[in-house]
Amino acid sequence: MEYSKEFKAALSNFSSIEKDRLIFRLLKKDKLLSKKLYFELIDTETTDQKRTQMEEIIEEKVLFAAKYLSNPKYFLVLIRKISAEITEHIKVTTDKFGEVSLHLFLVNKILDHNDKLGHQRFDNIYKLYLYLINKIIKALLTVKKLDEDYWIEFDESLEELENKILNNRYLQKLCINNSFDLNWLKSDKIPDNLDLIIKEIKAQGFLK
Numbered sequence: 001m002e003y004s005k006e007f008k009a010a011l012s013n014f015s016s017i018e019k020d021r022l023i024f025r026l027l028k029k030d031k032l033l034s035k036k037l038y039f040e041l042i043d044t045e046t047t048d049q050k051r052t053q054m055e056e057i058i059e060e061k062v063l064f065a066a067k068y069l070s071n072p073k074y075f076l077v078l079i080r081k082i083s084a085e086i087t088e089h090i091k092v093t094t095d096k097f098g099e100v101s102l103h104l105f106l107v108n109k110i111l112d113h114n115d116k117l118g119h120q121r122f123d124n125i126y127k128l129y130l131y132l133i134n135k136i137i138k139a140l141l142t143v144k145k146l147d148e149d150y151w152i153e154f155d156e157s158l159e160e161l162e163n164k165i166l167n168n169r170y171l172q173k174l175c176i177n178n179s180f181d182l183n184w185l186k187s188d189k190i191p192d193n194l195d196l197i198i199k200e201i202k203a204q205g206f207l208k
Contacts (some may be wrong), residue, residue, distance in 0.1 A: 104157040111164035151187030
C-alpha cells in the first residue's frame with residue numbers, strides 16, 4: 001500500500017503523545033514487529049548470539065520430536081513448528097547467514113536419526129523427505145545470493161549433509177528421482193541458474 005503525501009503529512013502533525021499511543025497500539029497487533037524493534041533498539045544480544053541460541057533450541061526440539069518418529073505425520077508437524085521459529089529468528093534479526101546455516105543445521109539434526117528413519121516405510125516417510133529436500137534447495141538458493149566469502153563456512157555442513165543422505169537409501173533414492181544432484185552440496189558447485197533448474201524440475205511434476 002502506498003501512502004499519499006497528505007496522509008504522511010497528517011501523521012507528522014500528530015503530537016508526540018498521539019504518536020506513542022499509535023505505535024503501542026500497532027505493536028500490540030504485530031508481535032513480530034515488536035520483537036524486531038526490541039532487538040534493534042535495546043536487546044544487548046548480537047545476531048550471532050541469537051543464532052547460537054537458535055541452534056540450541058533446534059537441537060533440543062528435534063531430539064524431543066524424534067520420540068514421535070514412529071508417527072511420521074506428527075513428527076513433520078513438529079519439524080514445521082521448529083522451522084517457523086527459524087523463520088521468526090530471521091525476520092527479527094535479518095540474519096542472512098542464519099537463513100542458510102540454521103536450516104542446514106535443522107536438516108542435519110533430523111538426519112542424525114537416520115537409524116530410526118531407516119525403519120520407516122518409504123510411503124510413510126516420503127513427505128518428510130520431500131520436505132527436507134526442498135529445505136536444502138531453499139538454503140542452496142540463498143547461498144548463491146550471499147558473498148562468496150561466506151561459502152566456505154557452509155561447506156562443512158553441506159559435506160555432513162551429503163554423507164547423511166548417502167547413508168539413507170530412501171532419501172538418496174528420492175533425491176535421484178527428483179533430479180536433485182548431490183554435487184550441488186558444495187558451495188562452488190551450486191549452479192548459477194539453480195532457480196531456473198528447480199523451476200523446470202517442478203514444472204515436470206517433481207519436488208511436490
